[in-house]
Amino acid sequence: MxxxxxxxxxxxxxxxxxxxxxxxxxxxxxxxxxxxxxxxxxxxxxxxxxxxxxxxxxxxxxxxxxxxxxxxxxxxxxxxxxxxxxxxxxxxxxxxxxxxxxxxxxxxxxxxxxxxxxxxxxxxxxxxxxxxxxxxxxxxxxxxxxxxxxxxxxxxxxxxxxxxxxxxxxxxxxxxxxxSEDEPLVRYSHSKCRACPYYAHCKPPFEQKGELSLLYGIQGRAAIGLESAGIDTISKLADTHASAIPDIPYLKGDDKKNRAVLQAKSYLSNEVFRLKPVELPEGHWIHFDIEDNPLTGNGEKHVYLWGFLVPDFSDNSADEDFEYVWTDRDDEDEQGWLQFLKQVEGYKGQYPDLILAHYSSHERSTICAYAKRYVMEDHPTVVYLLGDESPLFDLQKPVLESLVLPLQGYGLKDICKHRDLVNFQWQDEESGSQWSVVQFNRFLAEPDPEIKARLKGEILGYNRDDVTATRRLEEWLRANFMS
Ligand code: SF4
The missing domain is CATH 3.90.320.10 (Lambda Exonuclease; Chain A)
Structure with a gap:
């Protein structure tokens, strides 16, 4: 045409x-x-x-x-x-x-x-x-x-x-x-909208309308289904009993419907709902977080920093609680991975009941990918990390299983930065995983050793804040939601 x-x-x-x-x-x-x-x-x-x-x-x-x-x-x-x-x-x-x-x-x-x-x-x-x-x-x-x-x-x-x-x-x-001369009608999508340059333009009308897809867990098709059942705003969903919601795509079963209603209530009232007691494993906890650079010349991501917050957590701001493995370049990638395994072996020897806590599945999937990359799936430390008795513990799981929070996303920063929730603030307001990638690439390109050292210090500080945040989240969960 x-x-x-x-x-x-x-x-x-x-x-x-x-x-x-x-x-x-x-x-x-x-x-x-x-x-x-x-x-x-x-x-x-x-x-x-x-x-x-x-x-x-x-x-x-x-x-x-x-x-x-x-x-x-x-x-x-x-x-x-x-x-x-x-x-x-x-x-x-x-x-x-x-x-x-x-x-x-x-x-x-x-x-x-x-x-x-x-x-x-x-x-x-x-x-x-x-x-x-x-x-x-x-x-x-x-x-x-x-x-x-x-x-x-x-x-x-x-x-x-x-x-x-x-x-x-x-x-x-x-x-x-x-x-068309009219803006297309679309739905809010937290993952897409929060990274979009038009966020400030689009979000207020969505909020005014009480758009259902503003809620965590309510995707476009679930919102359409709710609307056709006459539940077309967040307020109406909050006022509906879960048993009155028919089965609709992506919102089937009592648990999901109940969660959707509570998410609507939480959005409106800022209330936290506990679905069941939080369960956390007992043992010696070490908090663990990685930083990786996806923008390498060889196409494979390079984990340049494997960071750990180790007991006894006497002062989370002190450097002695923070240990790490760092490699400068992607051609040192294997060396960094082997050092990471050694570090884990050391912790295992020190703490037979080790819990290696991280947030989200990224750390585990990276360990899987590295074991495959270096053909080390049968290495005893890899088997220890990924086997049935794995010390890895994803802290996001108990959060998602047990709590409904007044949030649109359940990322570590969403929960920890929230003043009414964990209320832990990163030292650098701007920092984040993409920020870390940018800083690392600046570090790589920087010829001046002093500036290079400063950039490295900033990245380490950010990673230390990340592992400190998971520690604070653990403390918050223990203090408020275990029983
Ligand atoms: S914020 Fe961006 S992604 Fe979201 S609806 Fe607006 S234009 Fe689309």
Whole structure:
């Protein structure tokens, strides 16, 4: 279907935003916001690394062939007509369809046709936005040749006809979205909205309306089901008896319904509900948390810090309670892992009833991944860590099983920072796991030893706060919810 001439052009680079939220991509194109300056340091770091990756590909290609940089759609068409071997920063416009695509490269194949190619930091070409972008480039080129993805780990992948369906869906939905003058109606999604630049714009109307998906555990389809049962606001849900709620998708069974009603009550009153007593294992507790860098050159994440808060917890702010394994570079990754295992062996020898407490499944799944990476699944310490008698204990489990809290997310910081809950504050307000990745990449790039030492100190301080937070959470649970 042709595009109306006065509509914004459809850009494949909108694919990520489109895959996240229809309103987000509409606001990107038709909203009156100035989001030109990206002030999220993690986003900025990803952009910088993406550009560096693109430059590395450009240099590599330039060593093998004559690469011309295009300056416009007309220039791209001229270079293509001249059959130059490679075009950098190509611009492909289909006016009739209203689509403009900016592939990083067009490469002239042996068949005499051009292939689109993009440099992506991703390790997989299967991401929806990559399939859409490269699929649209193929459509703009009108070629049956696959498009090329230069992946972040140095591998090269091809995208062919399998991407046509999602690329066509993108073009159709974008045309429809851009034709509308009204913000699309969407639901609140805590995981997507809290990281979205339009959060401050969208959240107040959701709150005013009492949107059900503001509640932890109520996803879009459950909200639709509740609405069709006449329960269309948080207040109405809070006033409903769980037994009066029919079975609806993602909200089946008495426990889930009861939890949903209590979550609504908690949202409105700030009240904490205990579903059953919290159970915590007895033993010597060591609190454990890792920091990893997913933005490595080899595509495998590097755990640069394995941090522990060890007994006797006499002063949680003192450095002597905090122990850690640190490695500077990803080529020291295995060394760090082996040191971590040694550290665990030491704790095991010291405390036969060791409890290695962490928050969420990340630490356990990382240990599994590392055991696999270094083919050490049968190593006695790995078997000890992951076997039936594992000392690992995920503190998030008793929280989710026993408590309903006035929160939209049950992350460690959500619970610990809340003044009416654990009320533990991190020394650096800005810190977080993405902050730590940014600081670590600054540390890697920093030539000045003094600044480097300061950056390392800040990352260690953040990790120490994380393990101290899990300790405070443990204390809070013991003091309030055990019996
Ligand atoms: S805040 Fe949420 S609803 Fe609003 S645009 Fe972003 S993701 Fe979409």
């Amino acid at each position: 042709p595009n109306a001439p006065d509509l914004p052009l459809i850009k494949p680079s909108d694919a990520k935003s489109w895959s996240l939220c229809a309103r987000r991509v509409w606001l990107d194109n038709k909203g009156d916001f100035d989001l030109q300056t990206i002030d999220d340091p993690f986003e900025q770091l990803v952009i910088e690394l993406g550009l560096a990756h693109e430059q590395a590909i450009l240099e590599r290609l330039s060593g093998d062939m004559d690469v011309h940089t295009a300056s416009s759609t007309e220039d791209t068409a001229r270079l293509m007509a001249d059959r130059v071997p490679a075009i950098y920063q190509a611009q492909l416009l289909n006016e009739a369809e209203g689509i403009i695509g900016l592939p990083d490269f067009l490469l002239l194949g042996e068949s005499g046709q051009y292939q689109a190619a993009d440099a992506k930091l991703s390790l997989s070409e299967e991401k929806k936005e990559i399939q859409v972008q490269l699929g649209i480039y193929r459509r703009l080129l009108g070629t049956g040749l696959p498009a090329i993805v230069f992946l972040g780990d140095g591998e090269q992948a091809l995208i062919g006809d399998e991407a046509n369906a999602v690329a066509n869906q993108f073009a159709t939905e974008m045309r429809e979205l851009l034709s």
